[in-house]
Amino acid sequence: MATKLRLQRRGRKNYPFYQIIVADSRAPRDGKYIERIGSYNPNTHPATITLDFERALYWLQTGAQPTDTVRNILSEEGVLLKKHLLGGVKKGAFDEAEAEKRFEAWKNSKSQLAQKIKDKDNEQKRAEEKARLDAEKEVNKTRAEVLAKKKAEEEAANAPAPVEEEAPVAEETVEVAEPAGSVVEETVEAKVEEAAAEVEEAPAEVEEAPAEVEETPAETPAATEEAPAAEEKPAAEAAEEKTEE
Incomplete structure (x- = not known):
């Protein structure tokens, strides 16, 4: 029986989620399958893959043909490399210990690369989160200024x-x-x-000035009276002289 390693869609609209299955190549797309050996979630970055390594290697060794997407998944997980190394052991190119050593070296380098990608993604997420928070702070600040200005205008309008x-x-x-x-x-x-x-x-x-004027004429008659007296005096002297003679 010709078998195939392929994906079977699950999930919901605009959020696909796939199962990695082993099915008869003649079975319909959503029909029965022989075995489920893993899952593939492309909605995360990097994509999340779960795989039963030993069962996938077994089905490859028994002649199951993977689709292009499943082949890429198996290559990423090292299933194809392990099959190739085991083929070299069978041919006598190197022993099983050397095959395991080479596979572990590849696995370590692959894990380091995956960790670098994950760290880069986390750093990018932190930068995006910081930018989002800064933008949100600016929006809140602008909104607060507008509300404060509006409140001040309302208070000014309602104030006496x-x-x-x-x-x-x-x-x-x-x-x-x-x-x-x-x-x-x-x-x-x-x-x-x-x-x-x-x-x-x-x-x-x-009024006092006329009084003084009036007093002045009063004094004038007195002077006039004194004048005859003076005239009388020479007359008396003349009489005395005559007597002496």
């Missing part, structure tokens, strides 16, 4: 007018300014009263 709040202060200022106005009024009134007093004193001085 600044003029109404300052109105009591303006009234107090006016009230404080009123005593200053009254002081000015009192000063003006005092100046007006002083000016009126000066005006009243000025007529008094004017």
Whole structure:
């Protein structure tokens, strides 16, 4: 019976998952199979492969023909290399110990390469995660600034007018300014009263001036009276002279 190593699809839409099976080459795609020897998940990077190494080697040695995809999987896992080395042992090219040594050397180099690929993938994932977080922080920062600005605008719109709040202060200022106005009024009134007093004193001085003028004529008759007295004195002296004679 011709057998084939092939993949059988499982999984869901847009997320395929495959089984590695051994089936009759004449069986339908989703028909019965002889044995399941592994699985293949291409959705991860690198792809996840599980394989029963010994059973896969057995079926290859019995003549089962793998499909292209399964052949690549078997090559990656070293099944084809192991079959080739065992063929060299049968031909007498080298013994089984040398075959195992060569296979282990290949396996170690393969594991190191796989580890490098895995480390590179992890580093790339960390870089992508960091970039995503930085972008998310920038978006959150921008969003917070927009929300803060919007909130400030709403508070400014809902807040009472600044003029109404300052109105009591303006009234107090006016009230404080009123005593200053009254002081000015009192000063003006005092100046007006002083000016009126000066005006009243000025007529008094004017009245005193005529009084002095009136006193001056009074003194003049007295002088006139003294003048006849002076005239009388020479007359008396003349009378005395006549008597002496």
